[in-house]
Amino acid sequence: MSKKRILIPVDTSDHSMKSVEYVAAVFSASHTEVVLFHVYSQIEDFFSSLDISLDSHNVKMNDLLKKHQQAINTFMEKARSILKTHGFSDTDITIKIKSLQMQGIAEEIHSESKYHYNAVVVGRTGISQLNEFIGNTAASLIDLVNHIPIIIVDNVPKSNKLLIAYDGSENADRAVQSVGDLLADTTYDALFYNVVKSLKYSLVGIIEILASKKFETEYYQKQREAILEKIEKASASLIKNGFGNGQLSKEIELEVKSRAHSILKKSTKDEYSTIVVGRSGKKVANTIGIGTVGRKITGMANNRTIWIVN
DSSP: OOOEEEEEEOOSSHHHHHHHHHHHHHSOGGGEEEEEEEEEOOHHHHHHHTTOOSGGGTOOHHHHHHHHHHHHHHHHHHHHHHHHHTTOOGGGEEEEEEEOOSSSHHHHHHHHHTTTOSEEEEESSOBOTTSOBHHHHHHHHHHHOOSSOEEEESSOOSSSEEEEEOOSSHHHHHHHHHHHHHTBTOOOEEEEEEEEEOHHHHSTTTHHHHOOHHHHHHHHHHHHHHHHHHHHHHHHHHHHTTBOSOOEEEEEEEEESOHHHHHHHHHHHTTOOEEEEESSOOOOTTOOOHHHHHHHHHHHOSSOEEEEEO
């Protein structure tokens, strides 16, 4: 089995370290290569844009640069140590540091991600050396990185359980494929969780005119039968593509008002620390696509890690 290559953009924040801890705890050390990627801005340009004279404050630019270099070196060594403690070898850990050349840090990360990576793992929030919230960077990366999965880490998981928000779409199947590829040789319990939005919230003003109770019953039954068939195929594919020995289960919830809230509620209630969603999904009438759901979940989830897969 070829090794998967994971890009971890980092600054010196605690949340960046959590993304390192997440990779160390979740991914198989024998099947994974890690690149710790740091982009530093030109500090001179930053202070120049503020029209602040550092000399008047007895601050020397070389001292600032030296302190930042020491901080990032300390961070990288700690990150390397965490990875090695979890079984990663020195040859599978690469440290890459470069100066900012593009418009922003997110653009630099996006450019780097095109070089044969299988996923990007980034902390949900944090702060960089120039007071730029990495949370903003993560939000930008959700839009920019659409060729490989982007994994938004809020905390290191306390359970080996993941919830796959599955709607039967092609993107949902690709999300399943990514789980199988990236979590090979691990022991994770996975739940295929499908949520069918209530017709009265999907077809406002129409359902009262056209739909009877019989119509609704038939609709939900057909939705359930169709998704069950797809889940069975997806489950078989997940195992075939290398998923570990964890248990697979499925659950379909009917007549809900909000997909995002239902998914978050389920993940919290049953302690699913990771939620996997497709970037965009199957749309029925005026229902909300899973891509929109994924964005809502990313914004609302606390102490959860979100996988967004194109």
